[in-house]
Amino acid sequence: MIKYYFKTAWRNTWKNSQFTVWGILGLSLGMAVLITILIYINREHSYDRWNEQLSRVYRINTESEWGNNYELTSFSPPALGWYMQEHLPEVDLSTAFREMGEVLVKIEDEPFYEHQAIVADSNFFKIFSYPFRYGNIDFALSRPDQVVLSRATAEKWFGPADPTGKTVEINKKTYTVSGVFEKPGPSHLDIHMCLSTSFDQNNWNARVLTHYVLLKPNANLQQLRHKAEEAFVYNFALGQQANPYIKHTKQEASETTIFSAETASKWLAEFMGIKNIHLHLESVASIHLSPMTFGWSDSPANHPVLDFEKGNHVPVLIFSIIGTLVLLLAAINYANIAIAIENTQAKNTGIRKVVGASKSQIIWQSLTSSFFQVSIALIAALVFSYFIIRYLNKKMALELEFWNNIAQTTNWQLVGQLILTGLVVTLASGLYPAFIATRFKSVRLLSGELQNGQRGRGIRNTLVVFQFVVALVFIISLVVVRSQLDFMKNNDPGFDTEQVLRIDAERVDMDFFANLDEHHALMNTLRAMPEIKTLGTSHFYPGKPSHSIQPAAFGRTSDTLSVRANWVGLGYFETLGIDMAQGRTFSEAFARDTANAAIINQTAALRMGLTQPVGEQISALGMEYRIIGVAQDVHLSGYQQAIEPELYVIGTLPGMTGGRRQLLIRFQDGFAAQRSLEKIKTLWRDIEKSGPMRYAWLQDDFAKLIDKYEKLNHLVTLLSIISMIIAAMGIFAISAFLTQKRIKEIGIRKVLGASVSSIVAMLSTDFVRLVLIATVIASPIGWWAMSKWLEDFAYRIEMEWWIFALAGSVAIVVALLTVSWQAIRAAMANPVDSLRDE
Numbered sequence: 001m002i003k004y005y006f007k008t009a010w011r012n013t014w015k016n017s018q019f020t021v022w023g024i025l026g027l028s029l030g031m032a033v034l035i036t037i038l039i040y041i042n043r044e045h046s047y048d049r050w051n052e053q054l055s056r057v058y059r060i061n062t063e064s065e066w067g068n069n070y071e072l073t074s075f076s077p078p079a080l081g082w083y084m085q086e087h088l089p090e091v092d093l094s095t096a097f098r099e100m101g102e103v104l105v106k107i108e109d110e111p112f113y114e115h116q117a118i119v120a121d122s123n124f125f126k127i128f129s130y131p132f133r134y135g136n137i138d139f140a141l142s143r144p145d146q147v148v149l150s151r152a153t154a155e156k157w158f159g160p161a162d163p164t165g166k167t168v169e170i171n172k173k174t175y176t177v178s179g180v181f182e183k184p185g186p187s188h189l190d191i192h193m194c195l196s197t198s199f200d201q202n203n204w205n206a207r208v209l210t211h212y213v214l215l216k217p218n219a220n221l222q223q224l225r226h227k228a229e230e231a232f233v234y235n236f237a238l239g240q241q242a243n244p245y246i247k248h249t250k251q252e253a254s255e256t257t258i259f260s261a262e263t264a265s266k267w268l269a270e271f272m273g274i275k276n277i278h279l280h281l282e283s284v285a286s287i288h289l290s291p292m293t294f295g296w297s298d299s300p301a302n303h304p305v306l307d308f309e310k311g312n313h314v315p316v317l318i319f320s321i322i323g324t325l326v327l328l329l330a331a332i333n334y335a336n337i338a339i340a341i342e343n344t345q346a347k348n349t350g351i352r353k354v355v356g357a358s359k360s361q362i363i364w365q366s367l368t369s370s371f372f373q374v375s376i377a378l379i380a381a382l383v384f385s386y387f388i389i390r391y392l393n394k395k396m397a398l399e400l401e402f403w404n405n406i407a408q409t410t411n412w413q414l415v416g417q418l419i420l421t422g423l424v425v426t427l428a429s430g431l432y433p434a435f436i437a438t439r440f441k442s443v444r445l446l447s448g449e450l451q452n453g454q455r456g457r458g459i460r461n462t463l464v465v466f467q468f469v470v471a472l473v474f475i476i477s478l479v480v481v482r483s484q485l486d487f488m489k490n491n492d493p494g495f496d497t498e499q500v501l502r503i504d505a506e507r508v509d510m511d512f513f514a515n516l517d518e519h520h521a522l523m524n525t526l527r528a529m530p531e532i533k534t535l536g537t538s539h540f541y542p543g544k545p546s547h548s549i550q551p552a553a554f555g556r557t558s559d560t561l562s563v564r565a566n567w568v569g570l571g572y573f574e575t576l577g578i579d580m581a582q583g584r585t586f587s588e589a590f591a592r593d594t595a596n597a598a599i600i601n602q603t604a605a606l607r608m609g610l611t612q613p614v615g616e617q618i619s620a621l622g623m624e625y626r627i628i629g630v631a632q633d634v635h636l637s638g639y640q641q642a643i644e645p646e647l648y649v650i651g652t653l654p655g656m657t658g659g660r661r662q663l664l665i666r667f668q669d670g671f672a673a674q675r676s677l678e679k680i681k682t683l684w685r686d687i688e689k690s691g692p693m694r695y696a697w698l699q700d701d702f703a704k705l706i707d708k709y710e711k712l713n714h715l716v717t718l719l720s721i722i723s724m725i726i727a728a729m730g731i732f733a734i735s736a737f738l739t740q741k742r743i744k745e746i747g748i749r750k751v752l753g754a755s756v757s758s759i760v761a762m763l764s765t766d767f768v769r770l771v772l773i774a775t776v777i778a779s780p781i782g783w784w785a786m787s788k789w790l791e792d793f794a795y796r797i798e799m800e801w802w803i804f805a806l807a808g809s810v811a812i813v814v815a816l817l818t819v820s821w822q823a824i825r826a827a828m829a830n831p832v833d834s835l836r837d838e
Contacts (some may be wrong), residue, residue, distance in 0.1 A: 018663030020373060023334040026729040027377040029722050031421065032384035037323035038417050039073060039400050042410050043186060044316050047288035050185030050409075051129050055215065056092075057219075058281040060083035060084075060211040062232070069167065072293045074210050076279075077236065078199040081211035084228055090219035095123040096209040097201055099305045102506070103193075107157055111691040113359025114194040116151075116305050117170075121199060125181070127214045128189070131414020134153045134162045141196040147175040154194040170195065172690075185410070188287040191305055202759040204232075204239035212284065221281060229279035230261035237264030244838075289313040295307055322719060327421070329470045333730035334377075334462045335429045358383065371426045376421050386678040388718070395714040447725050460734065461770055464741040467730055468774035468811055469781070471723040475807040476493050476782030478720045478791075479564040482711050484795050487639075488706050491795070494634030496577035497542060499673050500698040503663040503684070522687055525663065529679065531672035535661035545637040552607050552620035552647060561607055563600070563647040564623060567660050572648070573599075573631065575664045583629030586650055590628075594650045599626035602633045604645035620647055635795070638705035642794040664698065724811070728818045731767060735819045739763060739826045746826050756828060763823035764816060771815045775808035782807070 060080060064070045081094035097120035105114050122141045125148065127788050129137065133151055140148045147168065154163050154177070162176045175195060199209060215224070248692050258264050268274040282292045290313055389400045403411055524536055540546040546564040570593075572578075573585040581602055586593045598618055604650050605613045616627050633643045665680070667673035684693040739746075745760055783799060790796045 022729045022733040023336075024373050024377045024380070024728040025798070026333040027330045027374065027425070028380035028384060028728055030327045030333075031377055031381035031425075032162075032388055033326040033719070033722055034323045034421065035381055035385040035418065036388045036392065037319045038414060039385075039402070040319055040398070041316055041323075042413055043400065044289065046410050047186045047188060048284040050187075053127075053129055054284055056215045056217065056219075058213055058215065059211065059284055059287065060228075061280040062207060063276070063278040063280065064674055066273060072280075074198045074208065074293050075207040076209060076211050077205060077207055077239075078203040078209050079235065079783055080204070080228075080232055081209075081213065082199075082201040083231055083235070084213055084224075086229070088224060088227055090215055090224040091213050092216045093123050093214040094211060095121055095127045096211045096253070097121075097124060097194075098197075098209055098242045100195070103171050105157075106253055114193065115690060116190055116759045117195065118189075118191050118193075118305060119195045119197040121197065124194060125179075127212055128187070130181035131184060133180045133182055135177075137179065137181075140179035141194065142375075144196060145173065145175050146178040146196040148179040148181060150192045151180055151182050157505045178468070185404070186288075188284065188291075189305060204235040205457045213281070225279060225281050226283075227229075229277075232279050233268070233277050234258070234261045234264045236277070237268050239270065246334035266302065271725070289316065325470050326719065326723060326726070327425075329467050330726050331428055332427050332467055333726055333733075334373075336460055336463050336734055351392075367426060367431070369814055370429050372595055374422050374426045374429070380419065392715070393719065396711040398459065424511075438660060454753050461766075464731060464734065464770050465774045465777070466768075467727040467817075468771050469778045471720070472774055472807050472811055473782045473785065474716065474720040474723045475810055476778065476803060477786055478713075478716045479803045479806060480782075480786040480790070480797070480799060481709065481716050483803070484793065485706065485709050485713055487795075487797050488709070491635075491639070493542070493577060493636075493638075493702070494632050495542060497698040497702050499667045499679075501574065501665040501667070501673065502541060502696050502698050502701060503665070503680075504649075504694040504696075505661045505663060519687075522683070525683055526680070529676060531667055531676040533666045533668050534571050534575045535666075536572035536664040537569035538572050538662050539634070539660055541664065541701065542576070542634075542636050542698060548644070550620050552618050552645075556620045559608070560652040561604065561645055562602060563620065563645040565647045565649070567650070568648050568651060568756040569660045572664070575666045577752060578634055579632045581611070581632050583627070585629055592626075592629065592674050596623065596625050597628045597650065599629040599631055599648040600627055601631045601643070603643050604647065605630050607645050618647070621649065624722060625649060637704075639793055639795040640705075725813055727811075728814050731815055732818045732822070733764065735767065737823045742773075743826060756824065758824040759826070760820055763826070764819045766821045767815050768812060771811050773809070775804070775811065778807070779804040 009018065047059075059074060060076050061072060061074050062076050065071075078096065081096050087095040098120060100114050100117040102115055103117045105112055120141060123139050124417050125132075125137050132140070134154075135148070140146065147170065149163070157168070158166060158177075159164070162180075164179060166177050167174050168177065169175075170193075178196075212270045215221070241258060245303045250362045258267055265277065281291060384401065387560070389402070392398050393400055402414075423786075511831065523535065526532055540548075548565045549562055550565045551560050552563045568586070570586050570588060573580070580599075582597070582605075586597060590597070598620075600608075600613065600618070605611075610616060613627050613630055618627055631646070631648070635643065636646075637643075667676065681693050740765075749759060749762075782804070786799060790799075
């Protein structure tokens, strides 16, 4: 019987191929989108789940209030993890690491810079148990001056051979490669090298390390957190009391005896102003999607080791909804066609019922046909999704893959999801046609009542409208995203980044102190080059806005204002083309400019309530400054954040991190830029011996701020095209079916004198009406969704009526082109062919 069902399914599929091919193709596209999104969602949910042991690993976070500042951070004192391992029975192991930032590597006298490096203690790979390709995981970090590399880094440096035992110079210190690890799955820690170290197990003062603990099975998390918090508060207070660098305001602070966590809390609140100190244990498996804290306050781009994407659960939720909608779109398209085909098979079904076929047999035949076609669609979907994944990996810098040879769990998870999806689509699309076929008596089926195309018209039209609503929402989203992207690209940011080269001099070995300006040989040589128009130096720049938020006092009443501080040199404003609204820029003609002069922006002047701030005093960064100018407001942070008060100064205090280590060079023109770049590299090699010149074009730096919106535009474009194709396929198949049902009517109309255009209009009007209804429904949905998205931008476009008119026009044109082809072919056919059997 099963063999008969499949033979019949194949026969019906082939017989109605002019309809089924469009249903299968549309379904395969929808399933391809779903497969791609499932792979993405599975990857997002697989962070730090590639080893069963990781379910018992927790990150230690600390929370406190210090004056008016609230802090929740992933940093804790070096002694905390060791104490928990040695004194709390719930803890099996602990480890700590510190991010290194950019490091200078030298192999065989060839220097280069690398990122994503950490220093960690000997337990790191015992807790994060990456599979080792070379070396022994138990001894990889057991000795000083050892380094463990990721497989990708090891192959880049040494080739595919085993590199253990080889030496490499990192930050002018020699390390021995002790292991090479594989990455079986994604993690919130994205490391490529790990250097061995040991941390001070008696230091409770400085919260500078990130700690993780591996708990024993069935450990009581709340009891452990309470005990660890008491130990942290008690020892932190003792450390603060004994710290010789902290000057207590009262003698009583040094004489008070701290004997418990309770007395420690009171002492910290009374004498240090630190209140509400708490310790939290955060499961590593939840950090990626729902992080409790983000560690650093500056740009995530400065910390590539850590997973800083705030709200990673949001795109997962959005993509889940998108995947469901697109699959539903395709399934509706397929079901619509299946219903139409079932109507054409009504007489066959009636004959089967007359000769004794039961309801269950008719249902099983319908489900078998549906299963057969869904299986074909699933195979085609795998092919389509392969190309979609390649496109997304290229355009959106993703790392999606069909099959992970290391983490097999995610592979079988996807297989299970695909089987479940196939069964659901089979049942959803097969049961309804079967229900239609079994609910009618044989007489009505044999009479041809179901073949006139009118039965089921209401639900068919509803499904077509729903298809176009989904497609129109995607088109509206595409137009809005594209318009906002164009606005951010074409709007004047207040500065000019074209033909400006940025040279990064952070962590180099040049013979100077804090600022590039003090390296006279370099600066004078550059100024003498005819290709160079202006030079400037700074600490922050467009694309890396200041994250140094400082309190500033001004006016006779010493009102305070939070400002973003930036340390700049002579020529900074001229090089970036930033105009002055009032006053002047820094100048060599005024000797005091390098000591106590400051420039603020228009927003700072507005917040200060000063219409003429030039000449006023402002106290910040531990110094008194005289305001010499007011710069025009500029979008250094892009368009997501509102422009904030800015303070620009030249002088820096000893020990502060305000060195001007970014060199900005404006060239005369593009030809001069390319011609002189090699000269500058040669000059750099002559002066800076330790490493290569790191540089970027400032235009590219600033463009990175909108890079994720470029990626979003690629994604929405792809979804809009696919959804419109699926909707067009559906309307094409339905129009073909309805045209075929009305072929005799068309023949009669032609005999009676109807023109081709009137017949085309007759066949197209209903579909245009449906698209117009879909536009009316989709417009408020698209407006609401994109209004929520635009709320993330401080500077954004206004959604005007033409966006929705354009989306509706595109849908109408697609519908007309799709339907008209069928209508014109039917209208131009010879009426004799359609009427000769009457």
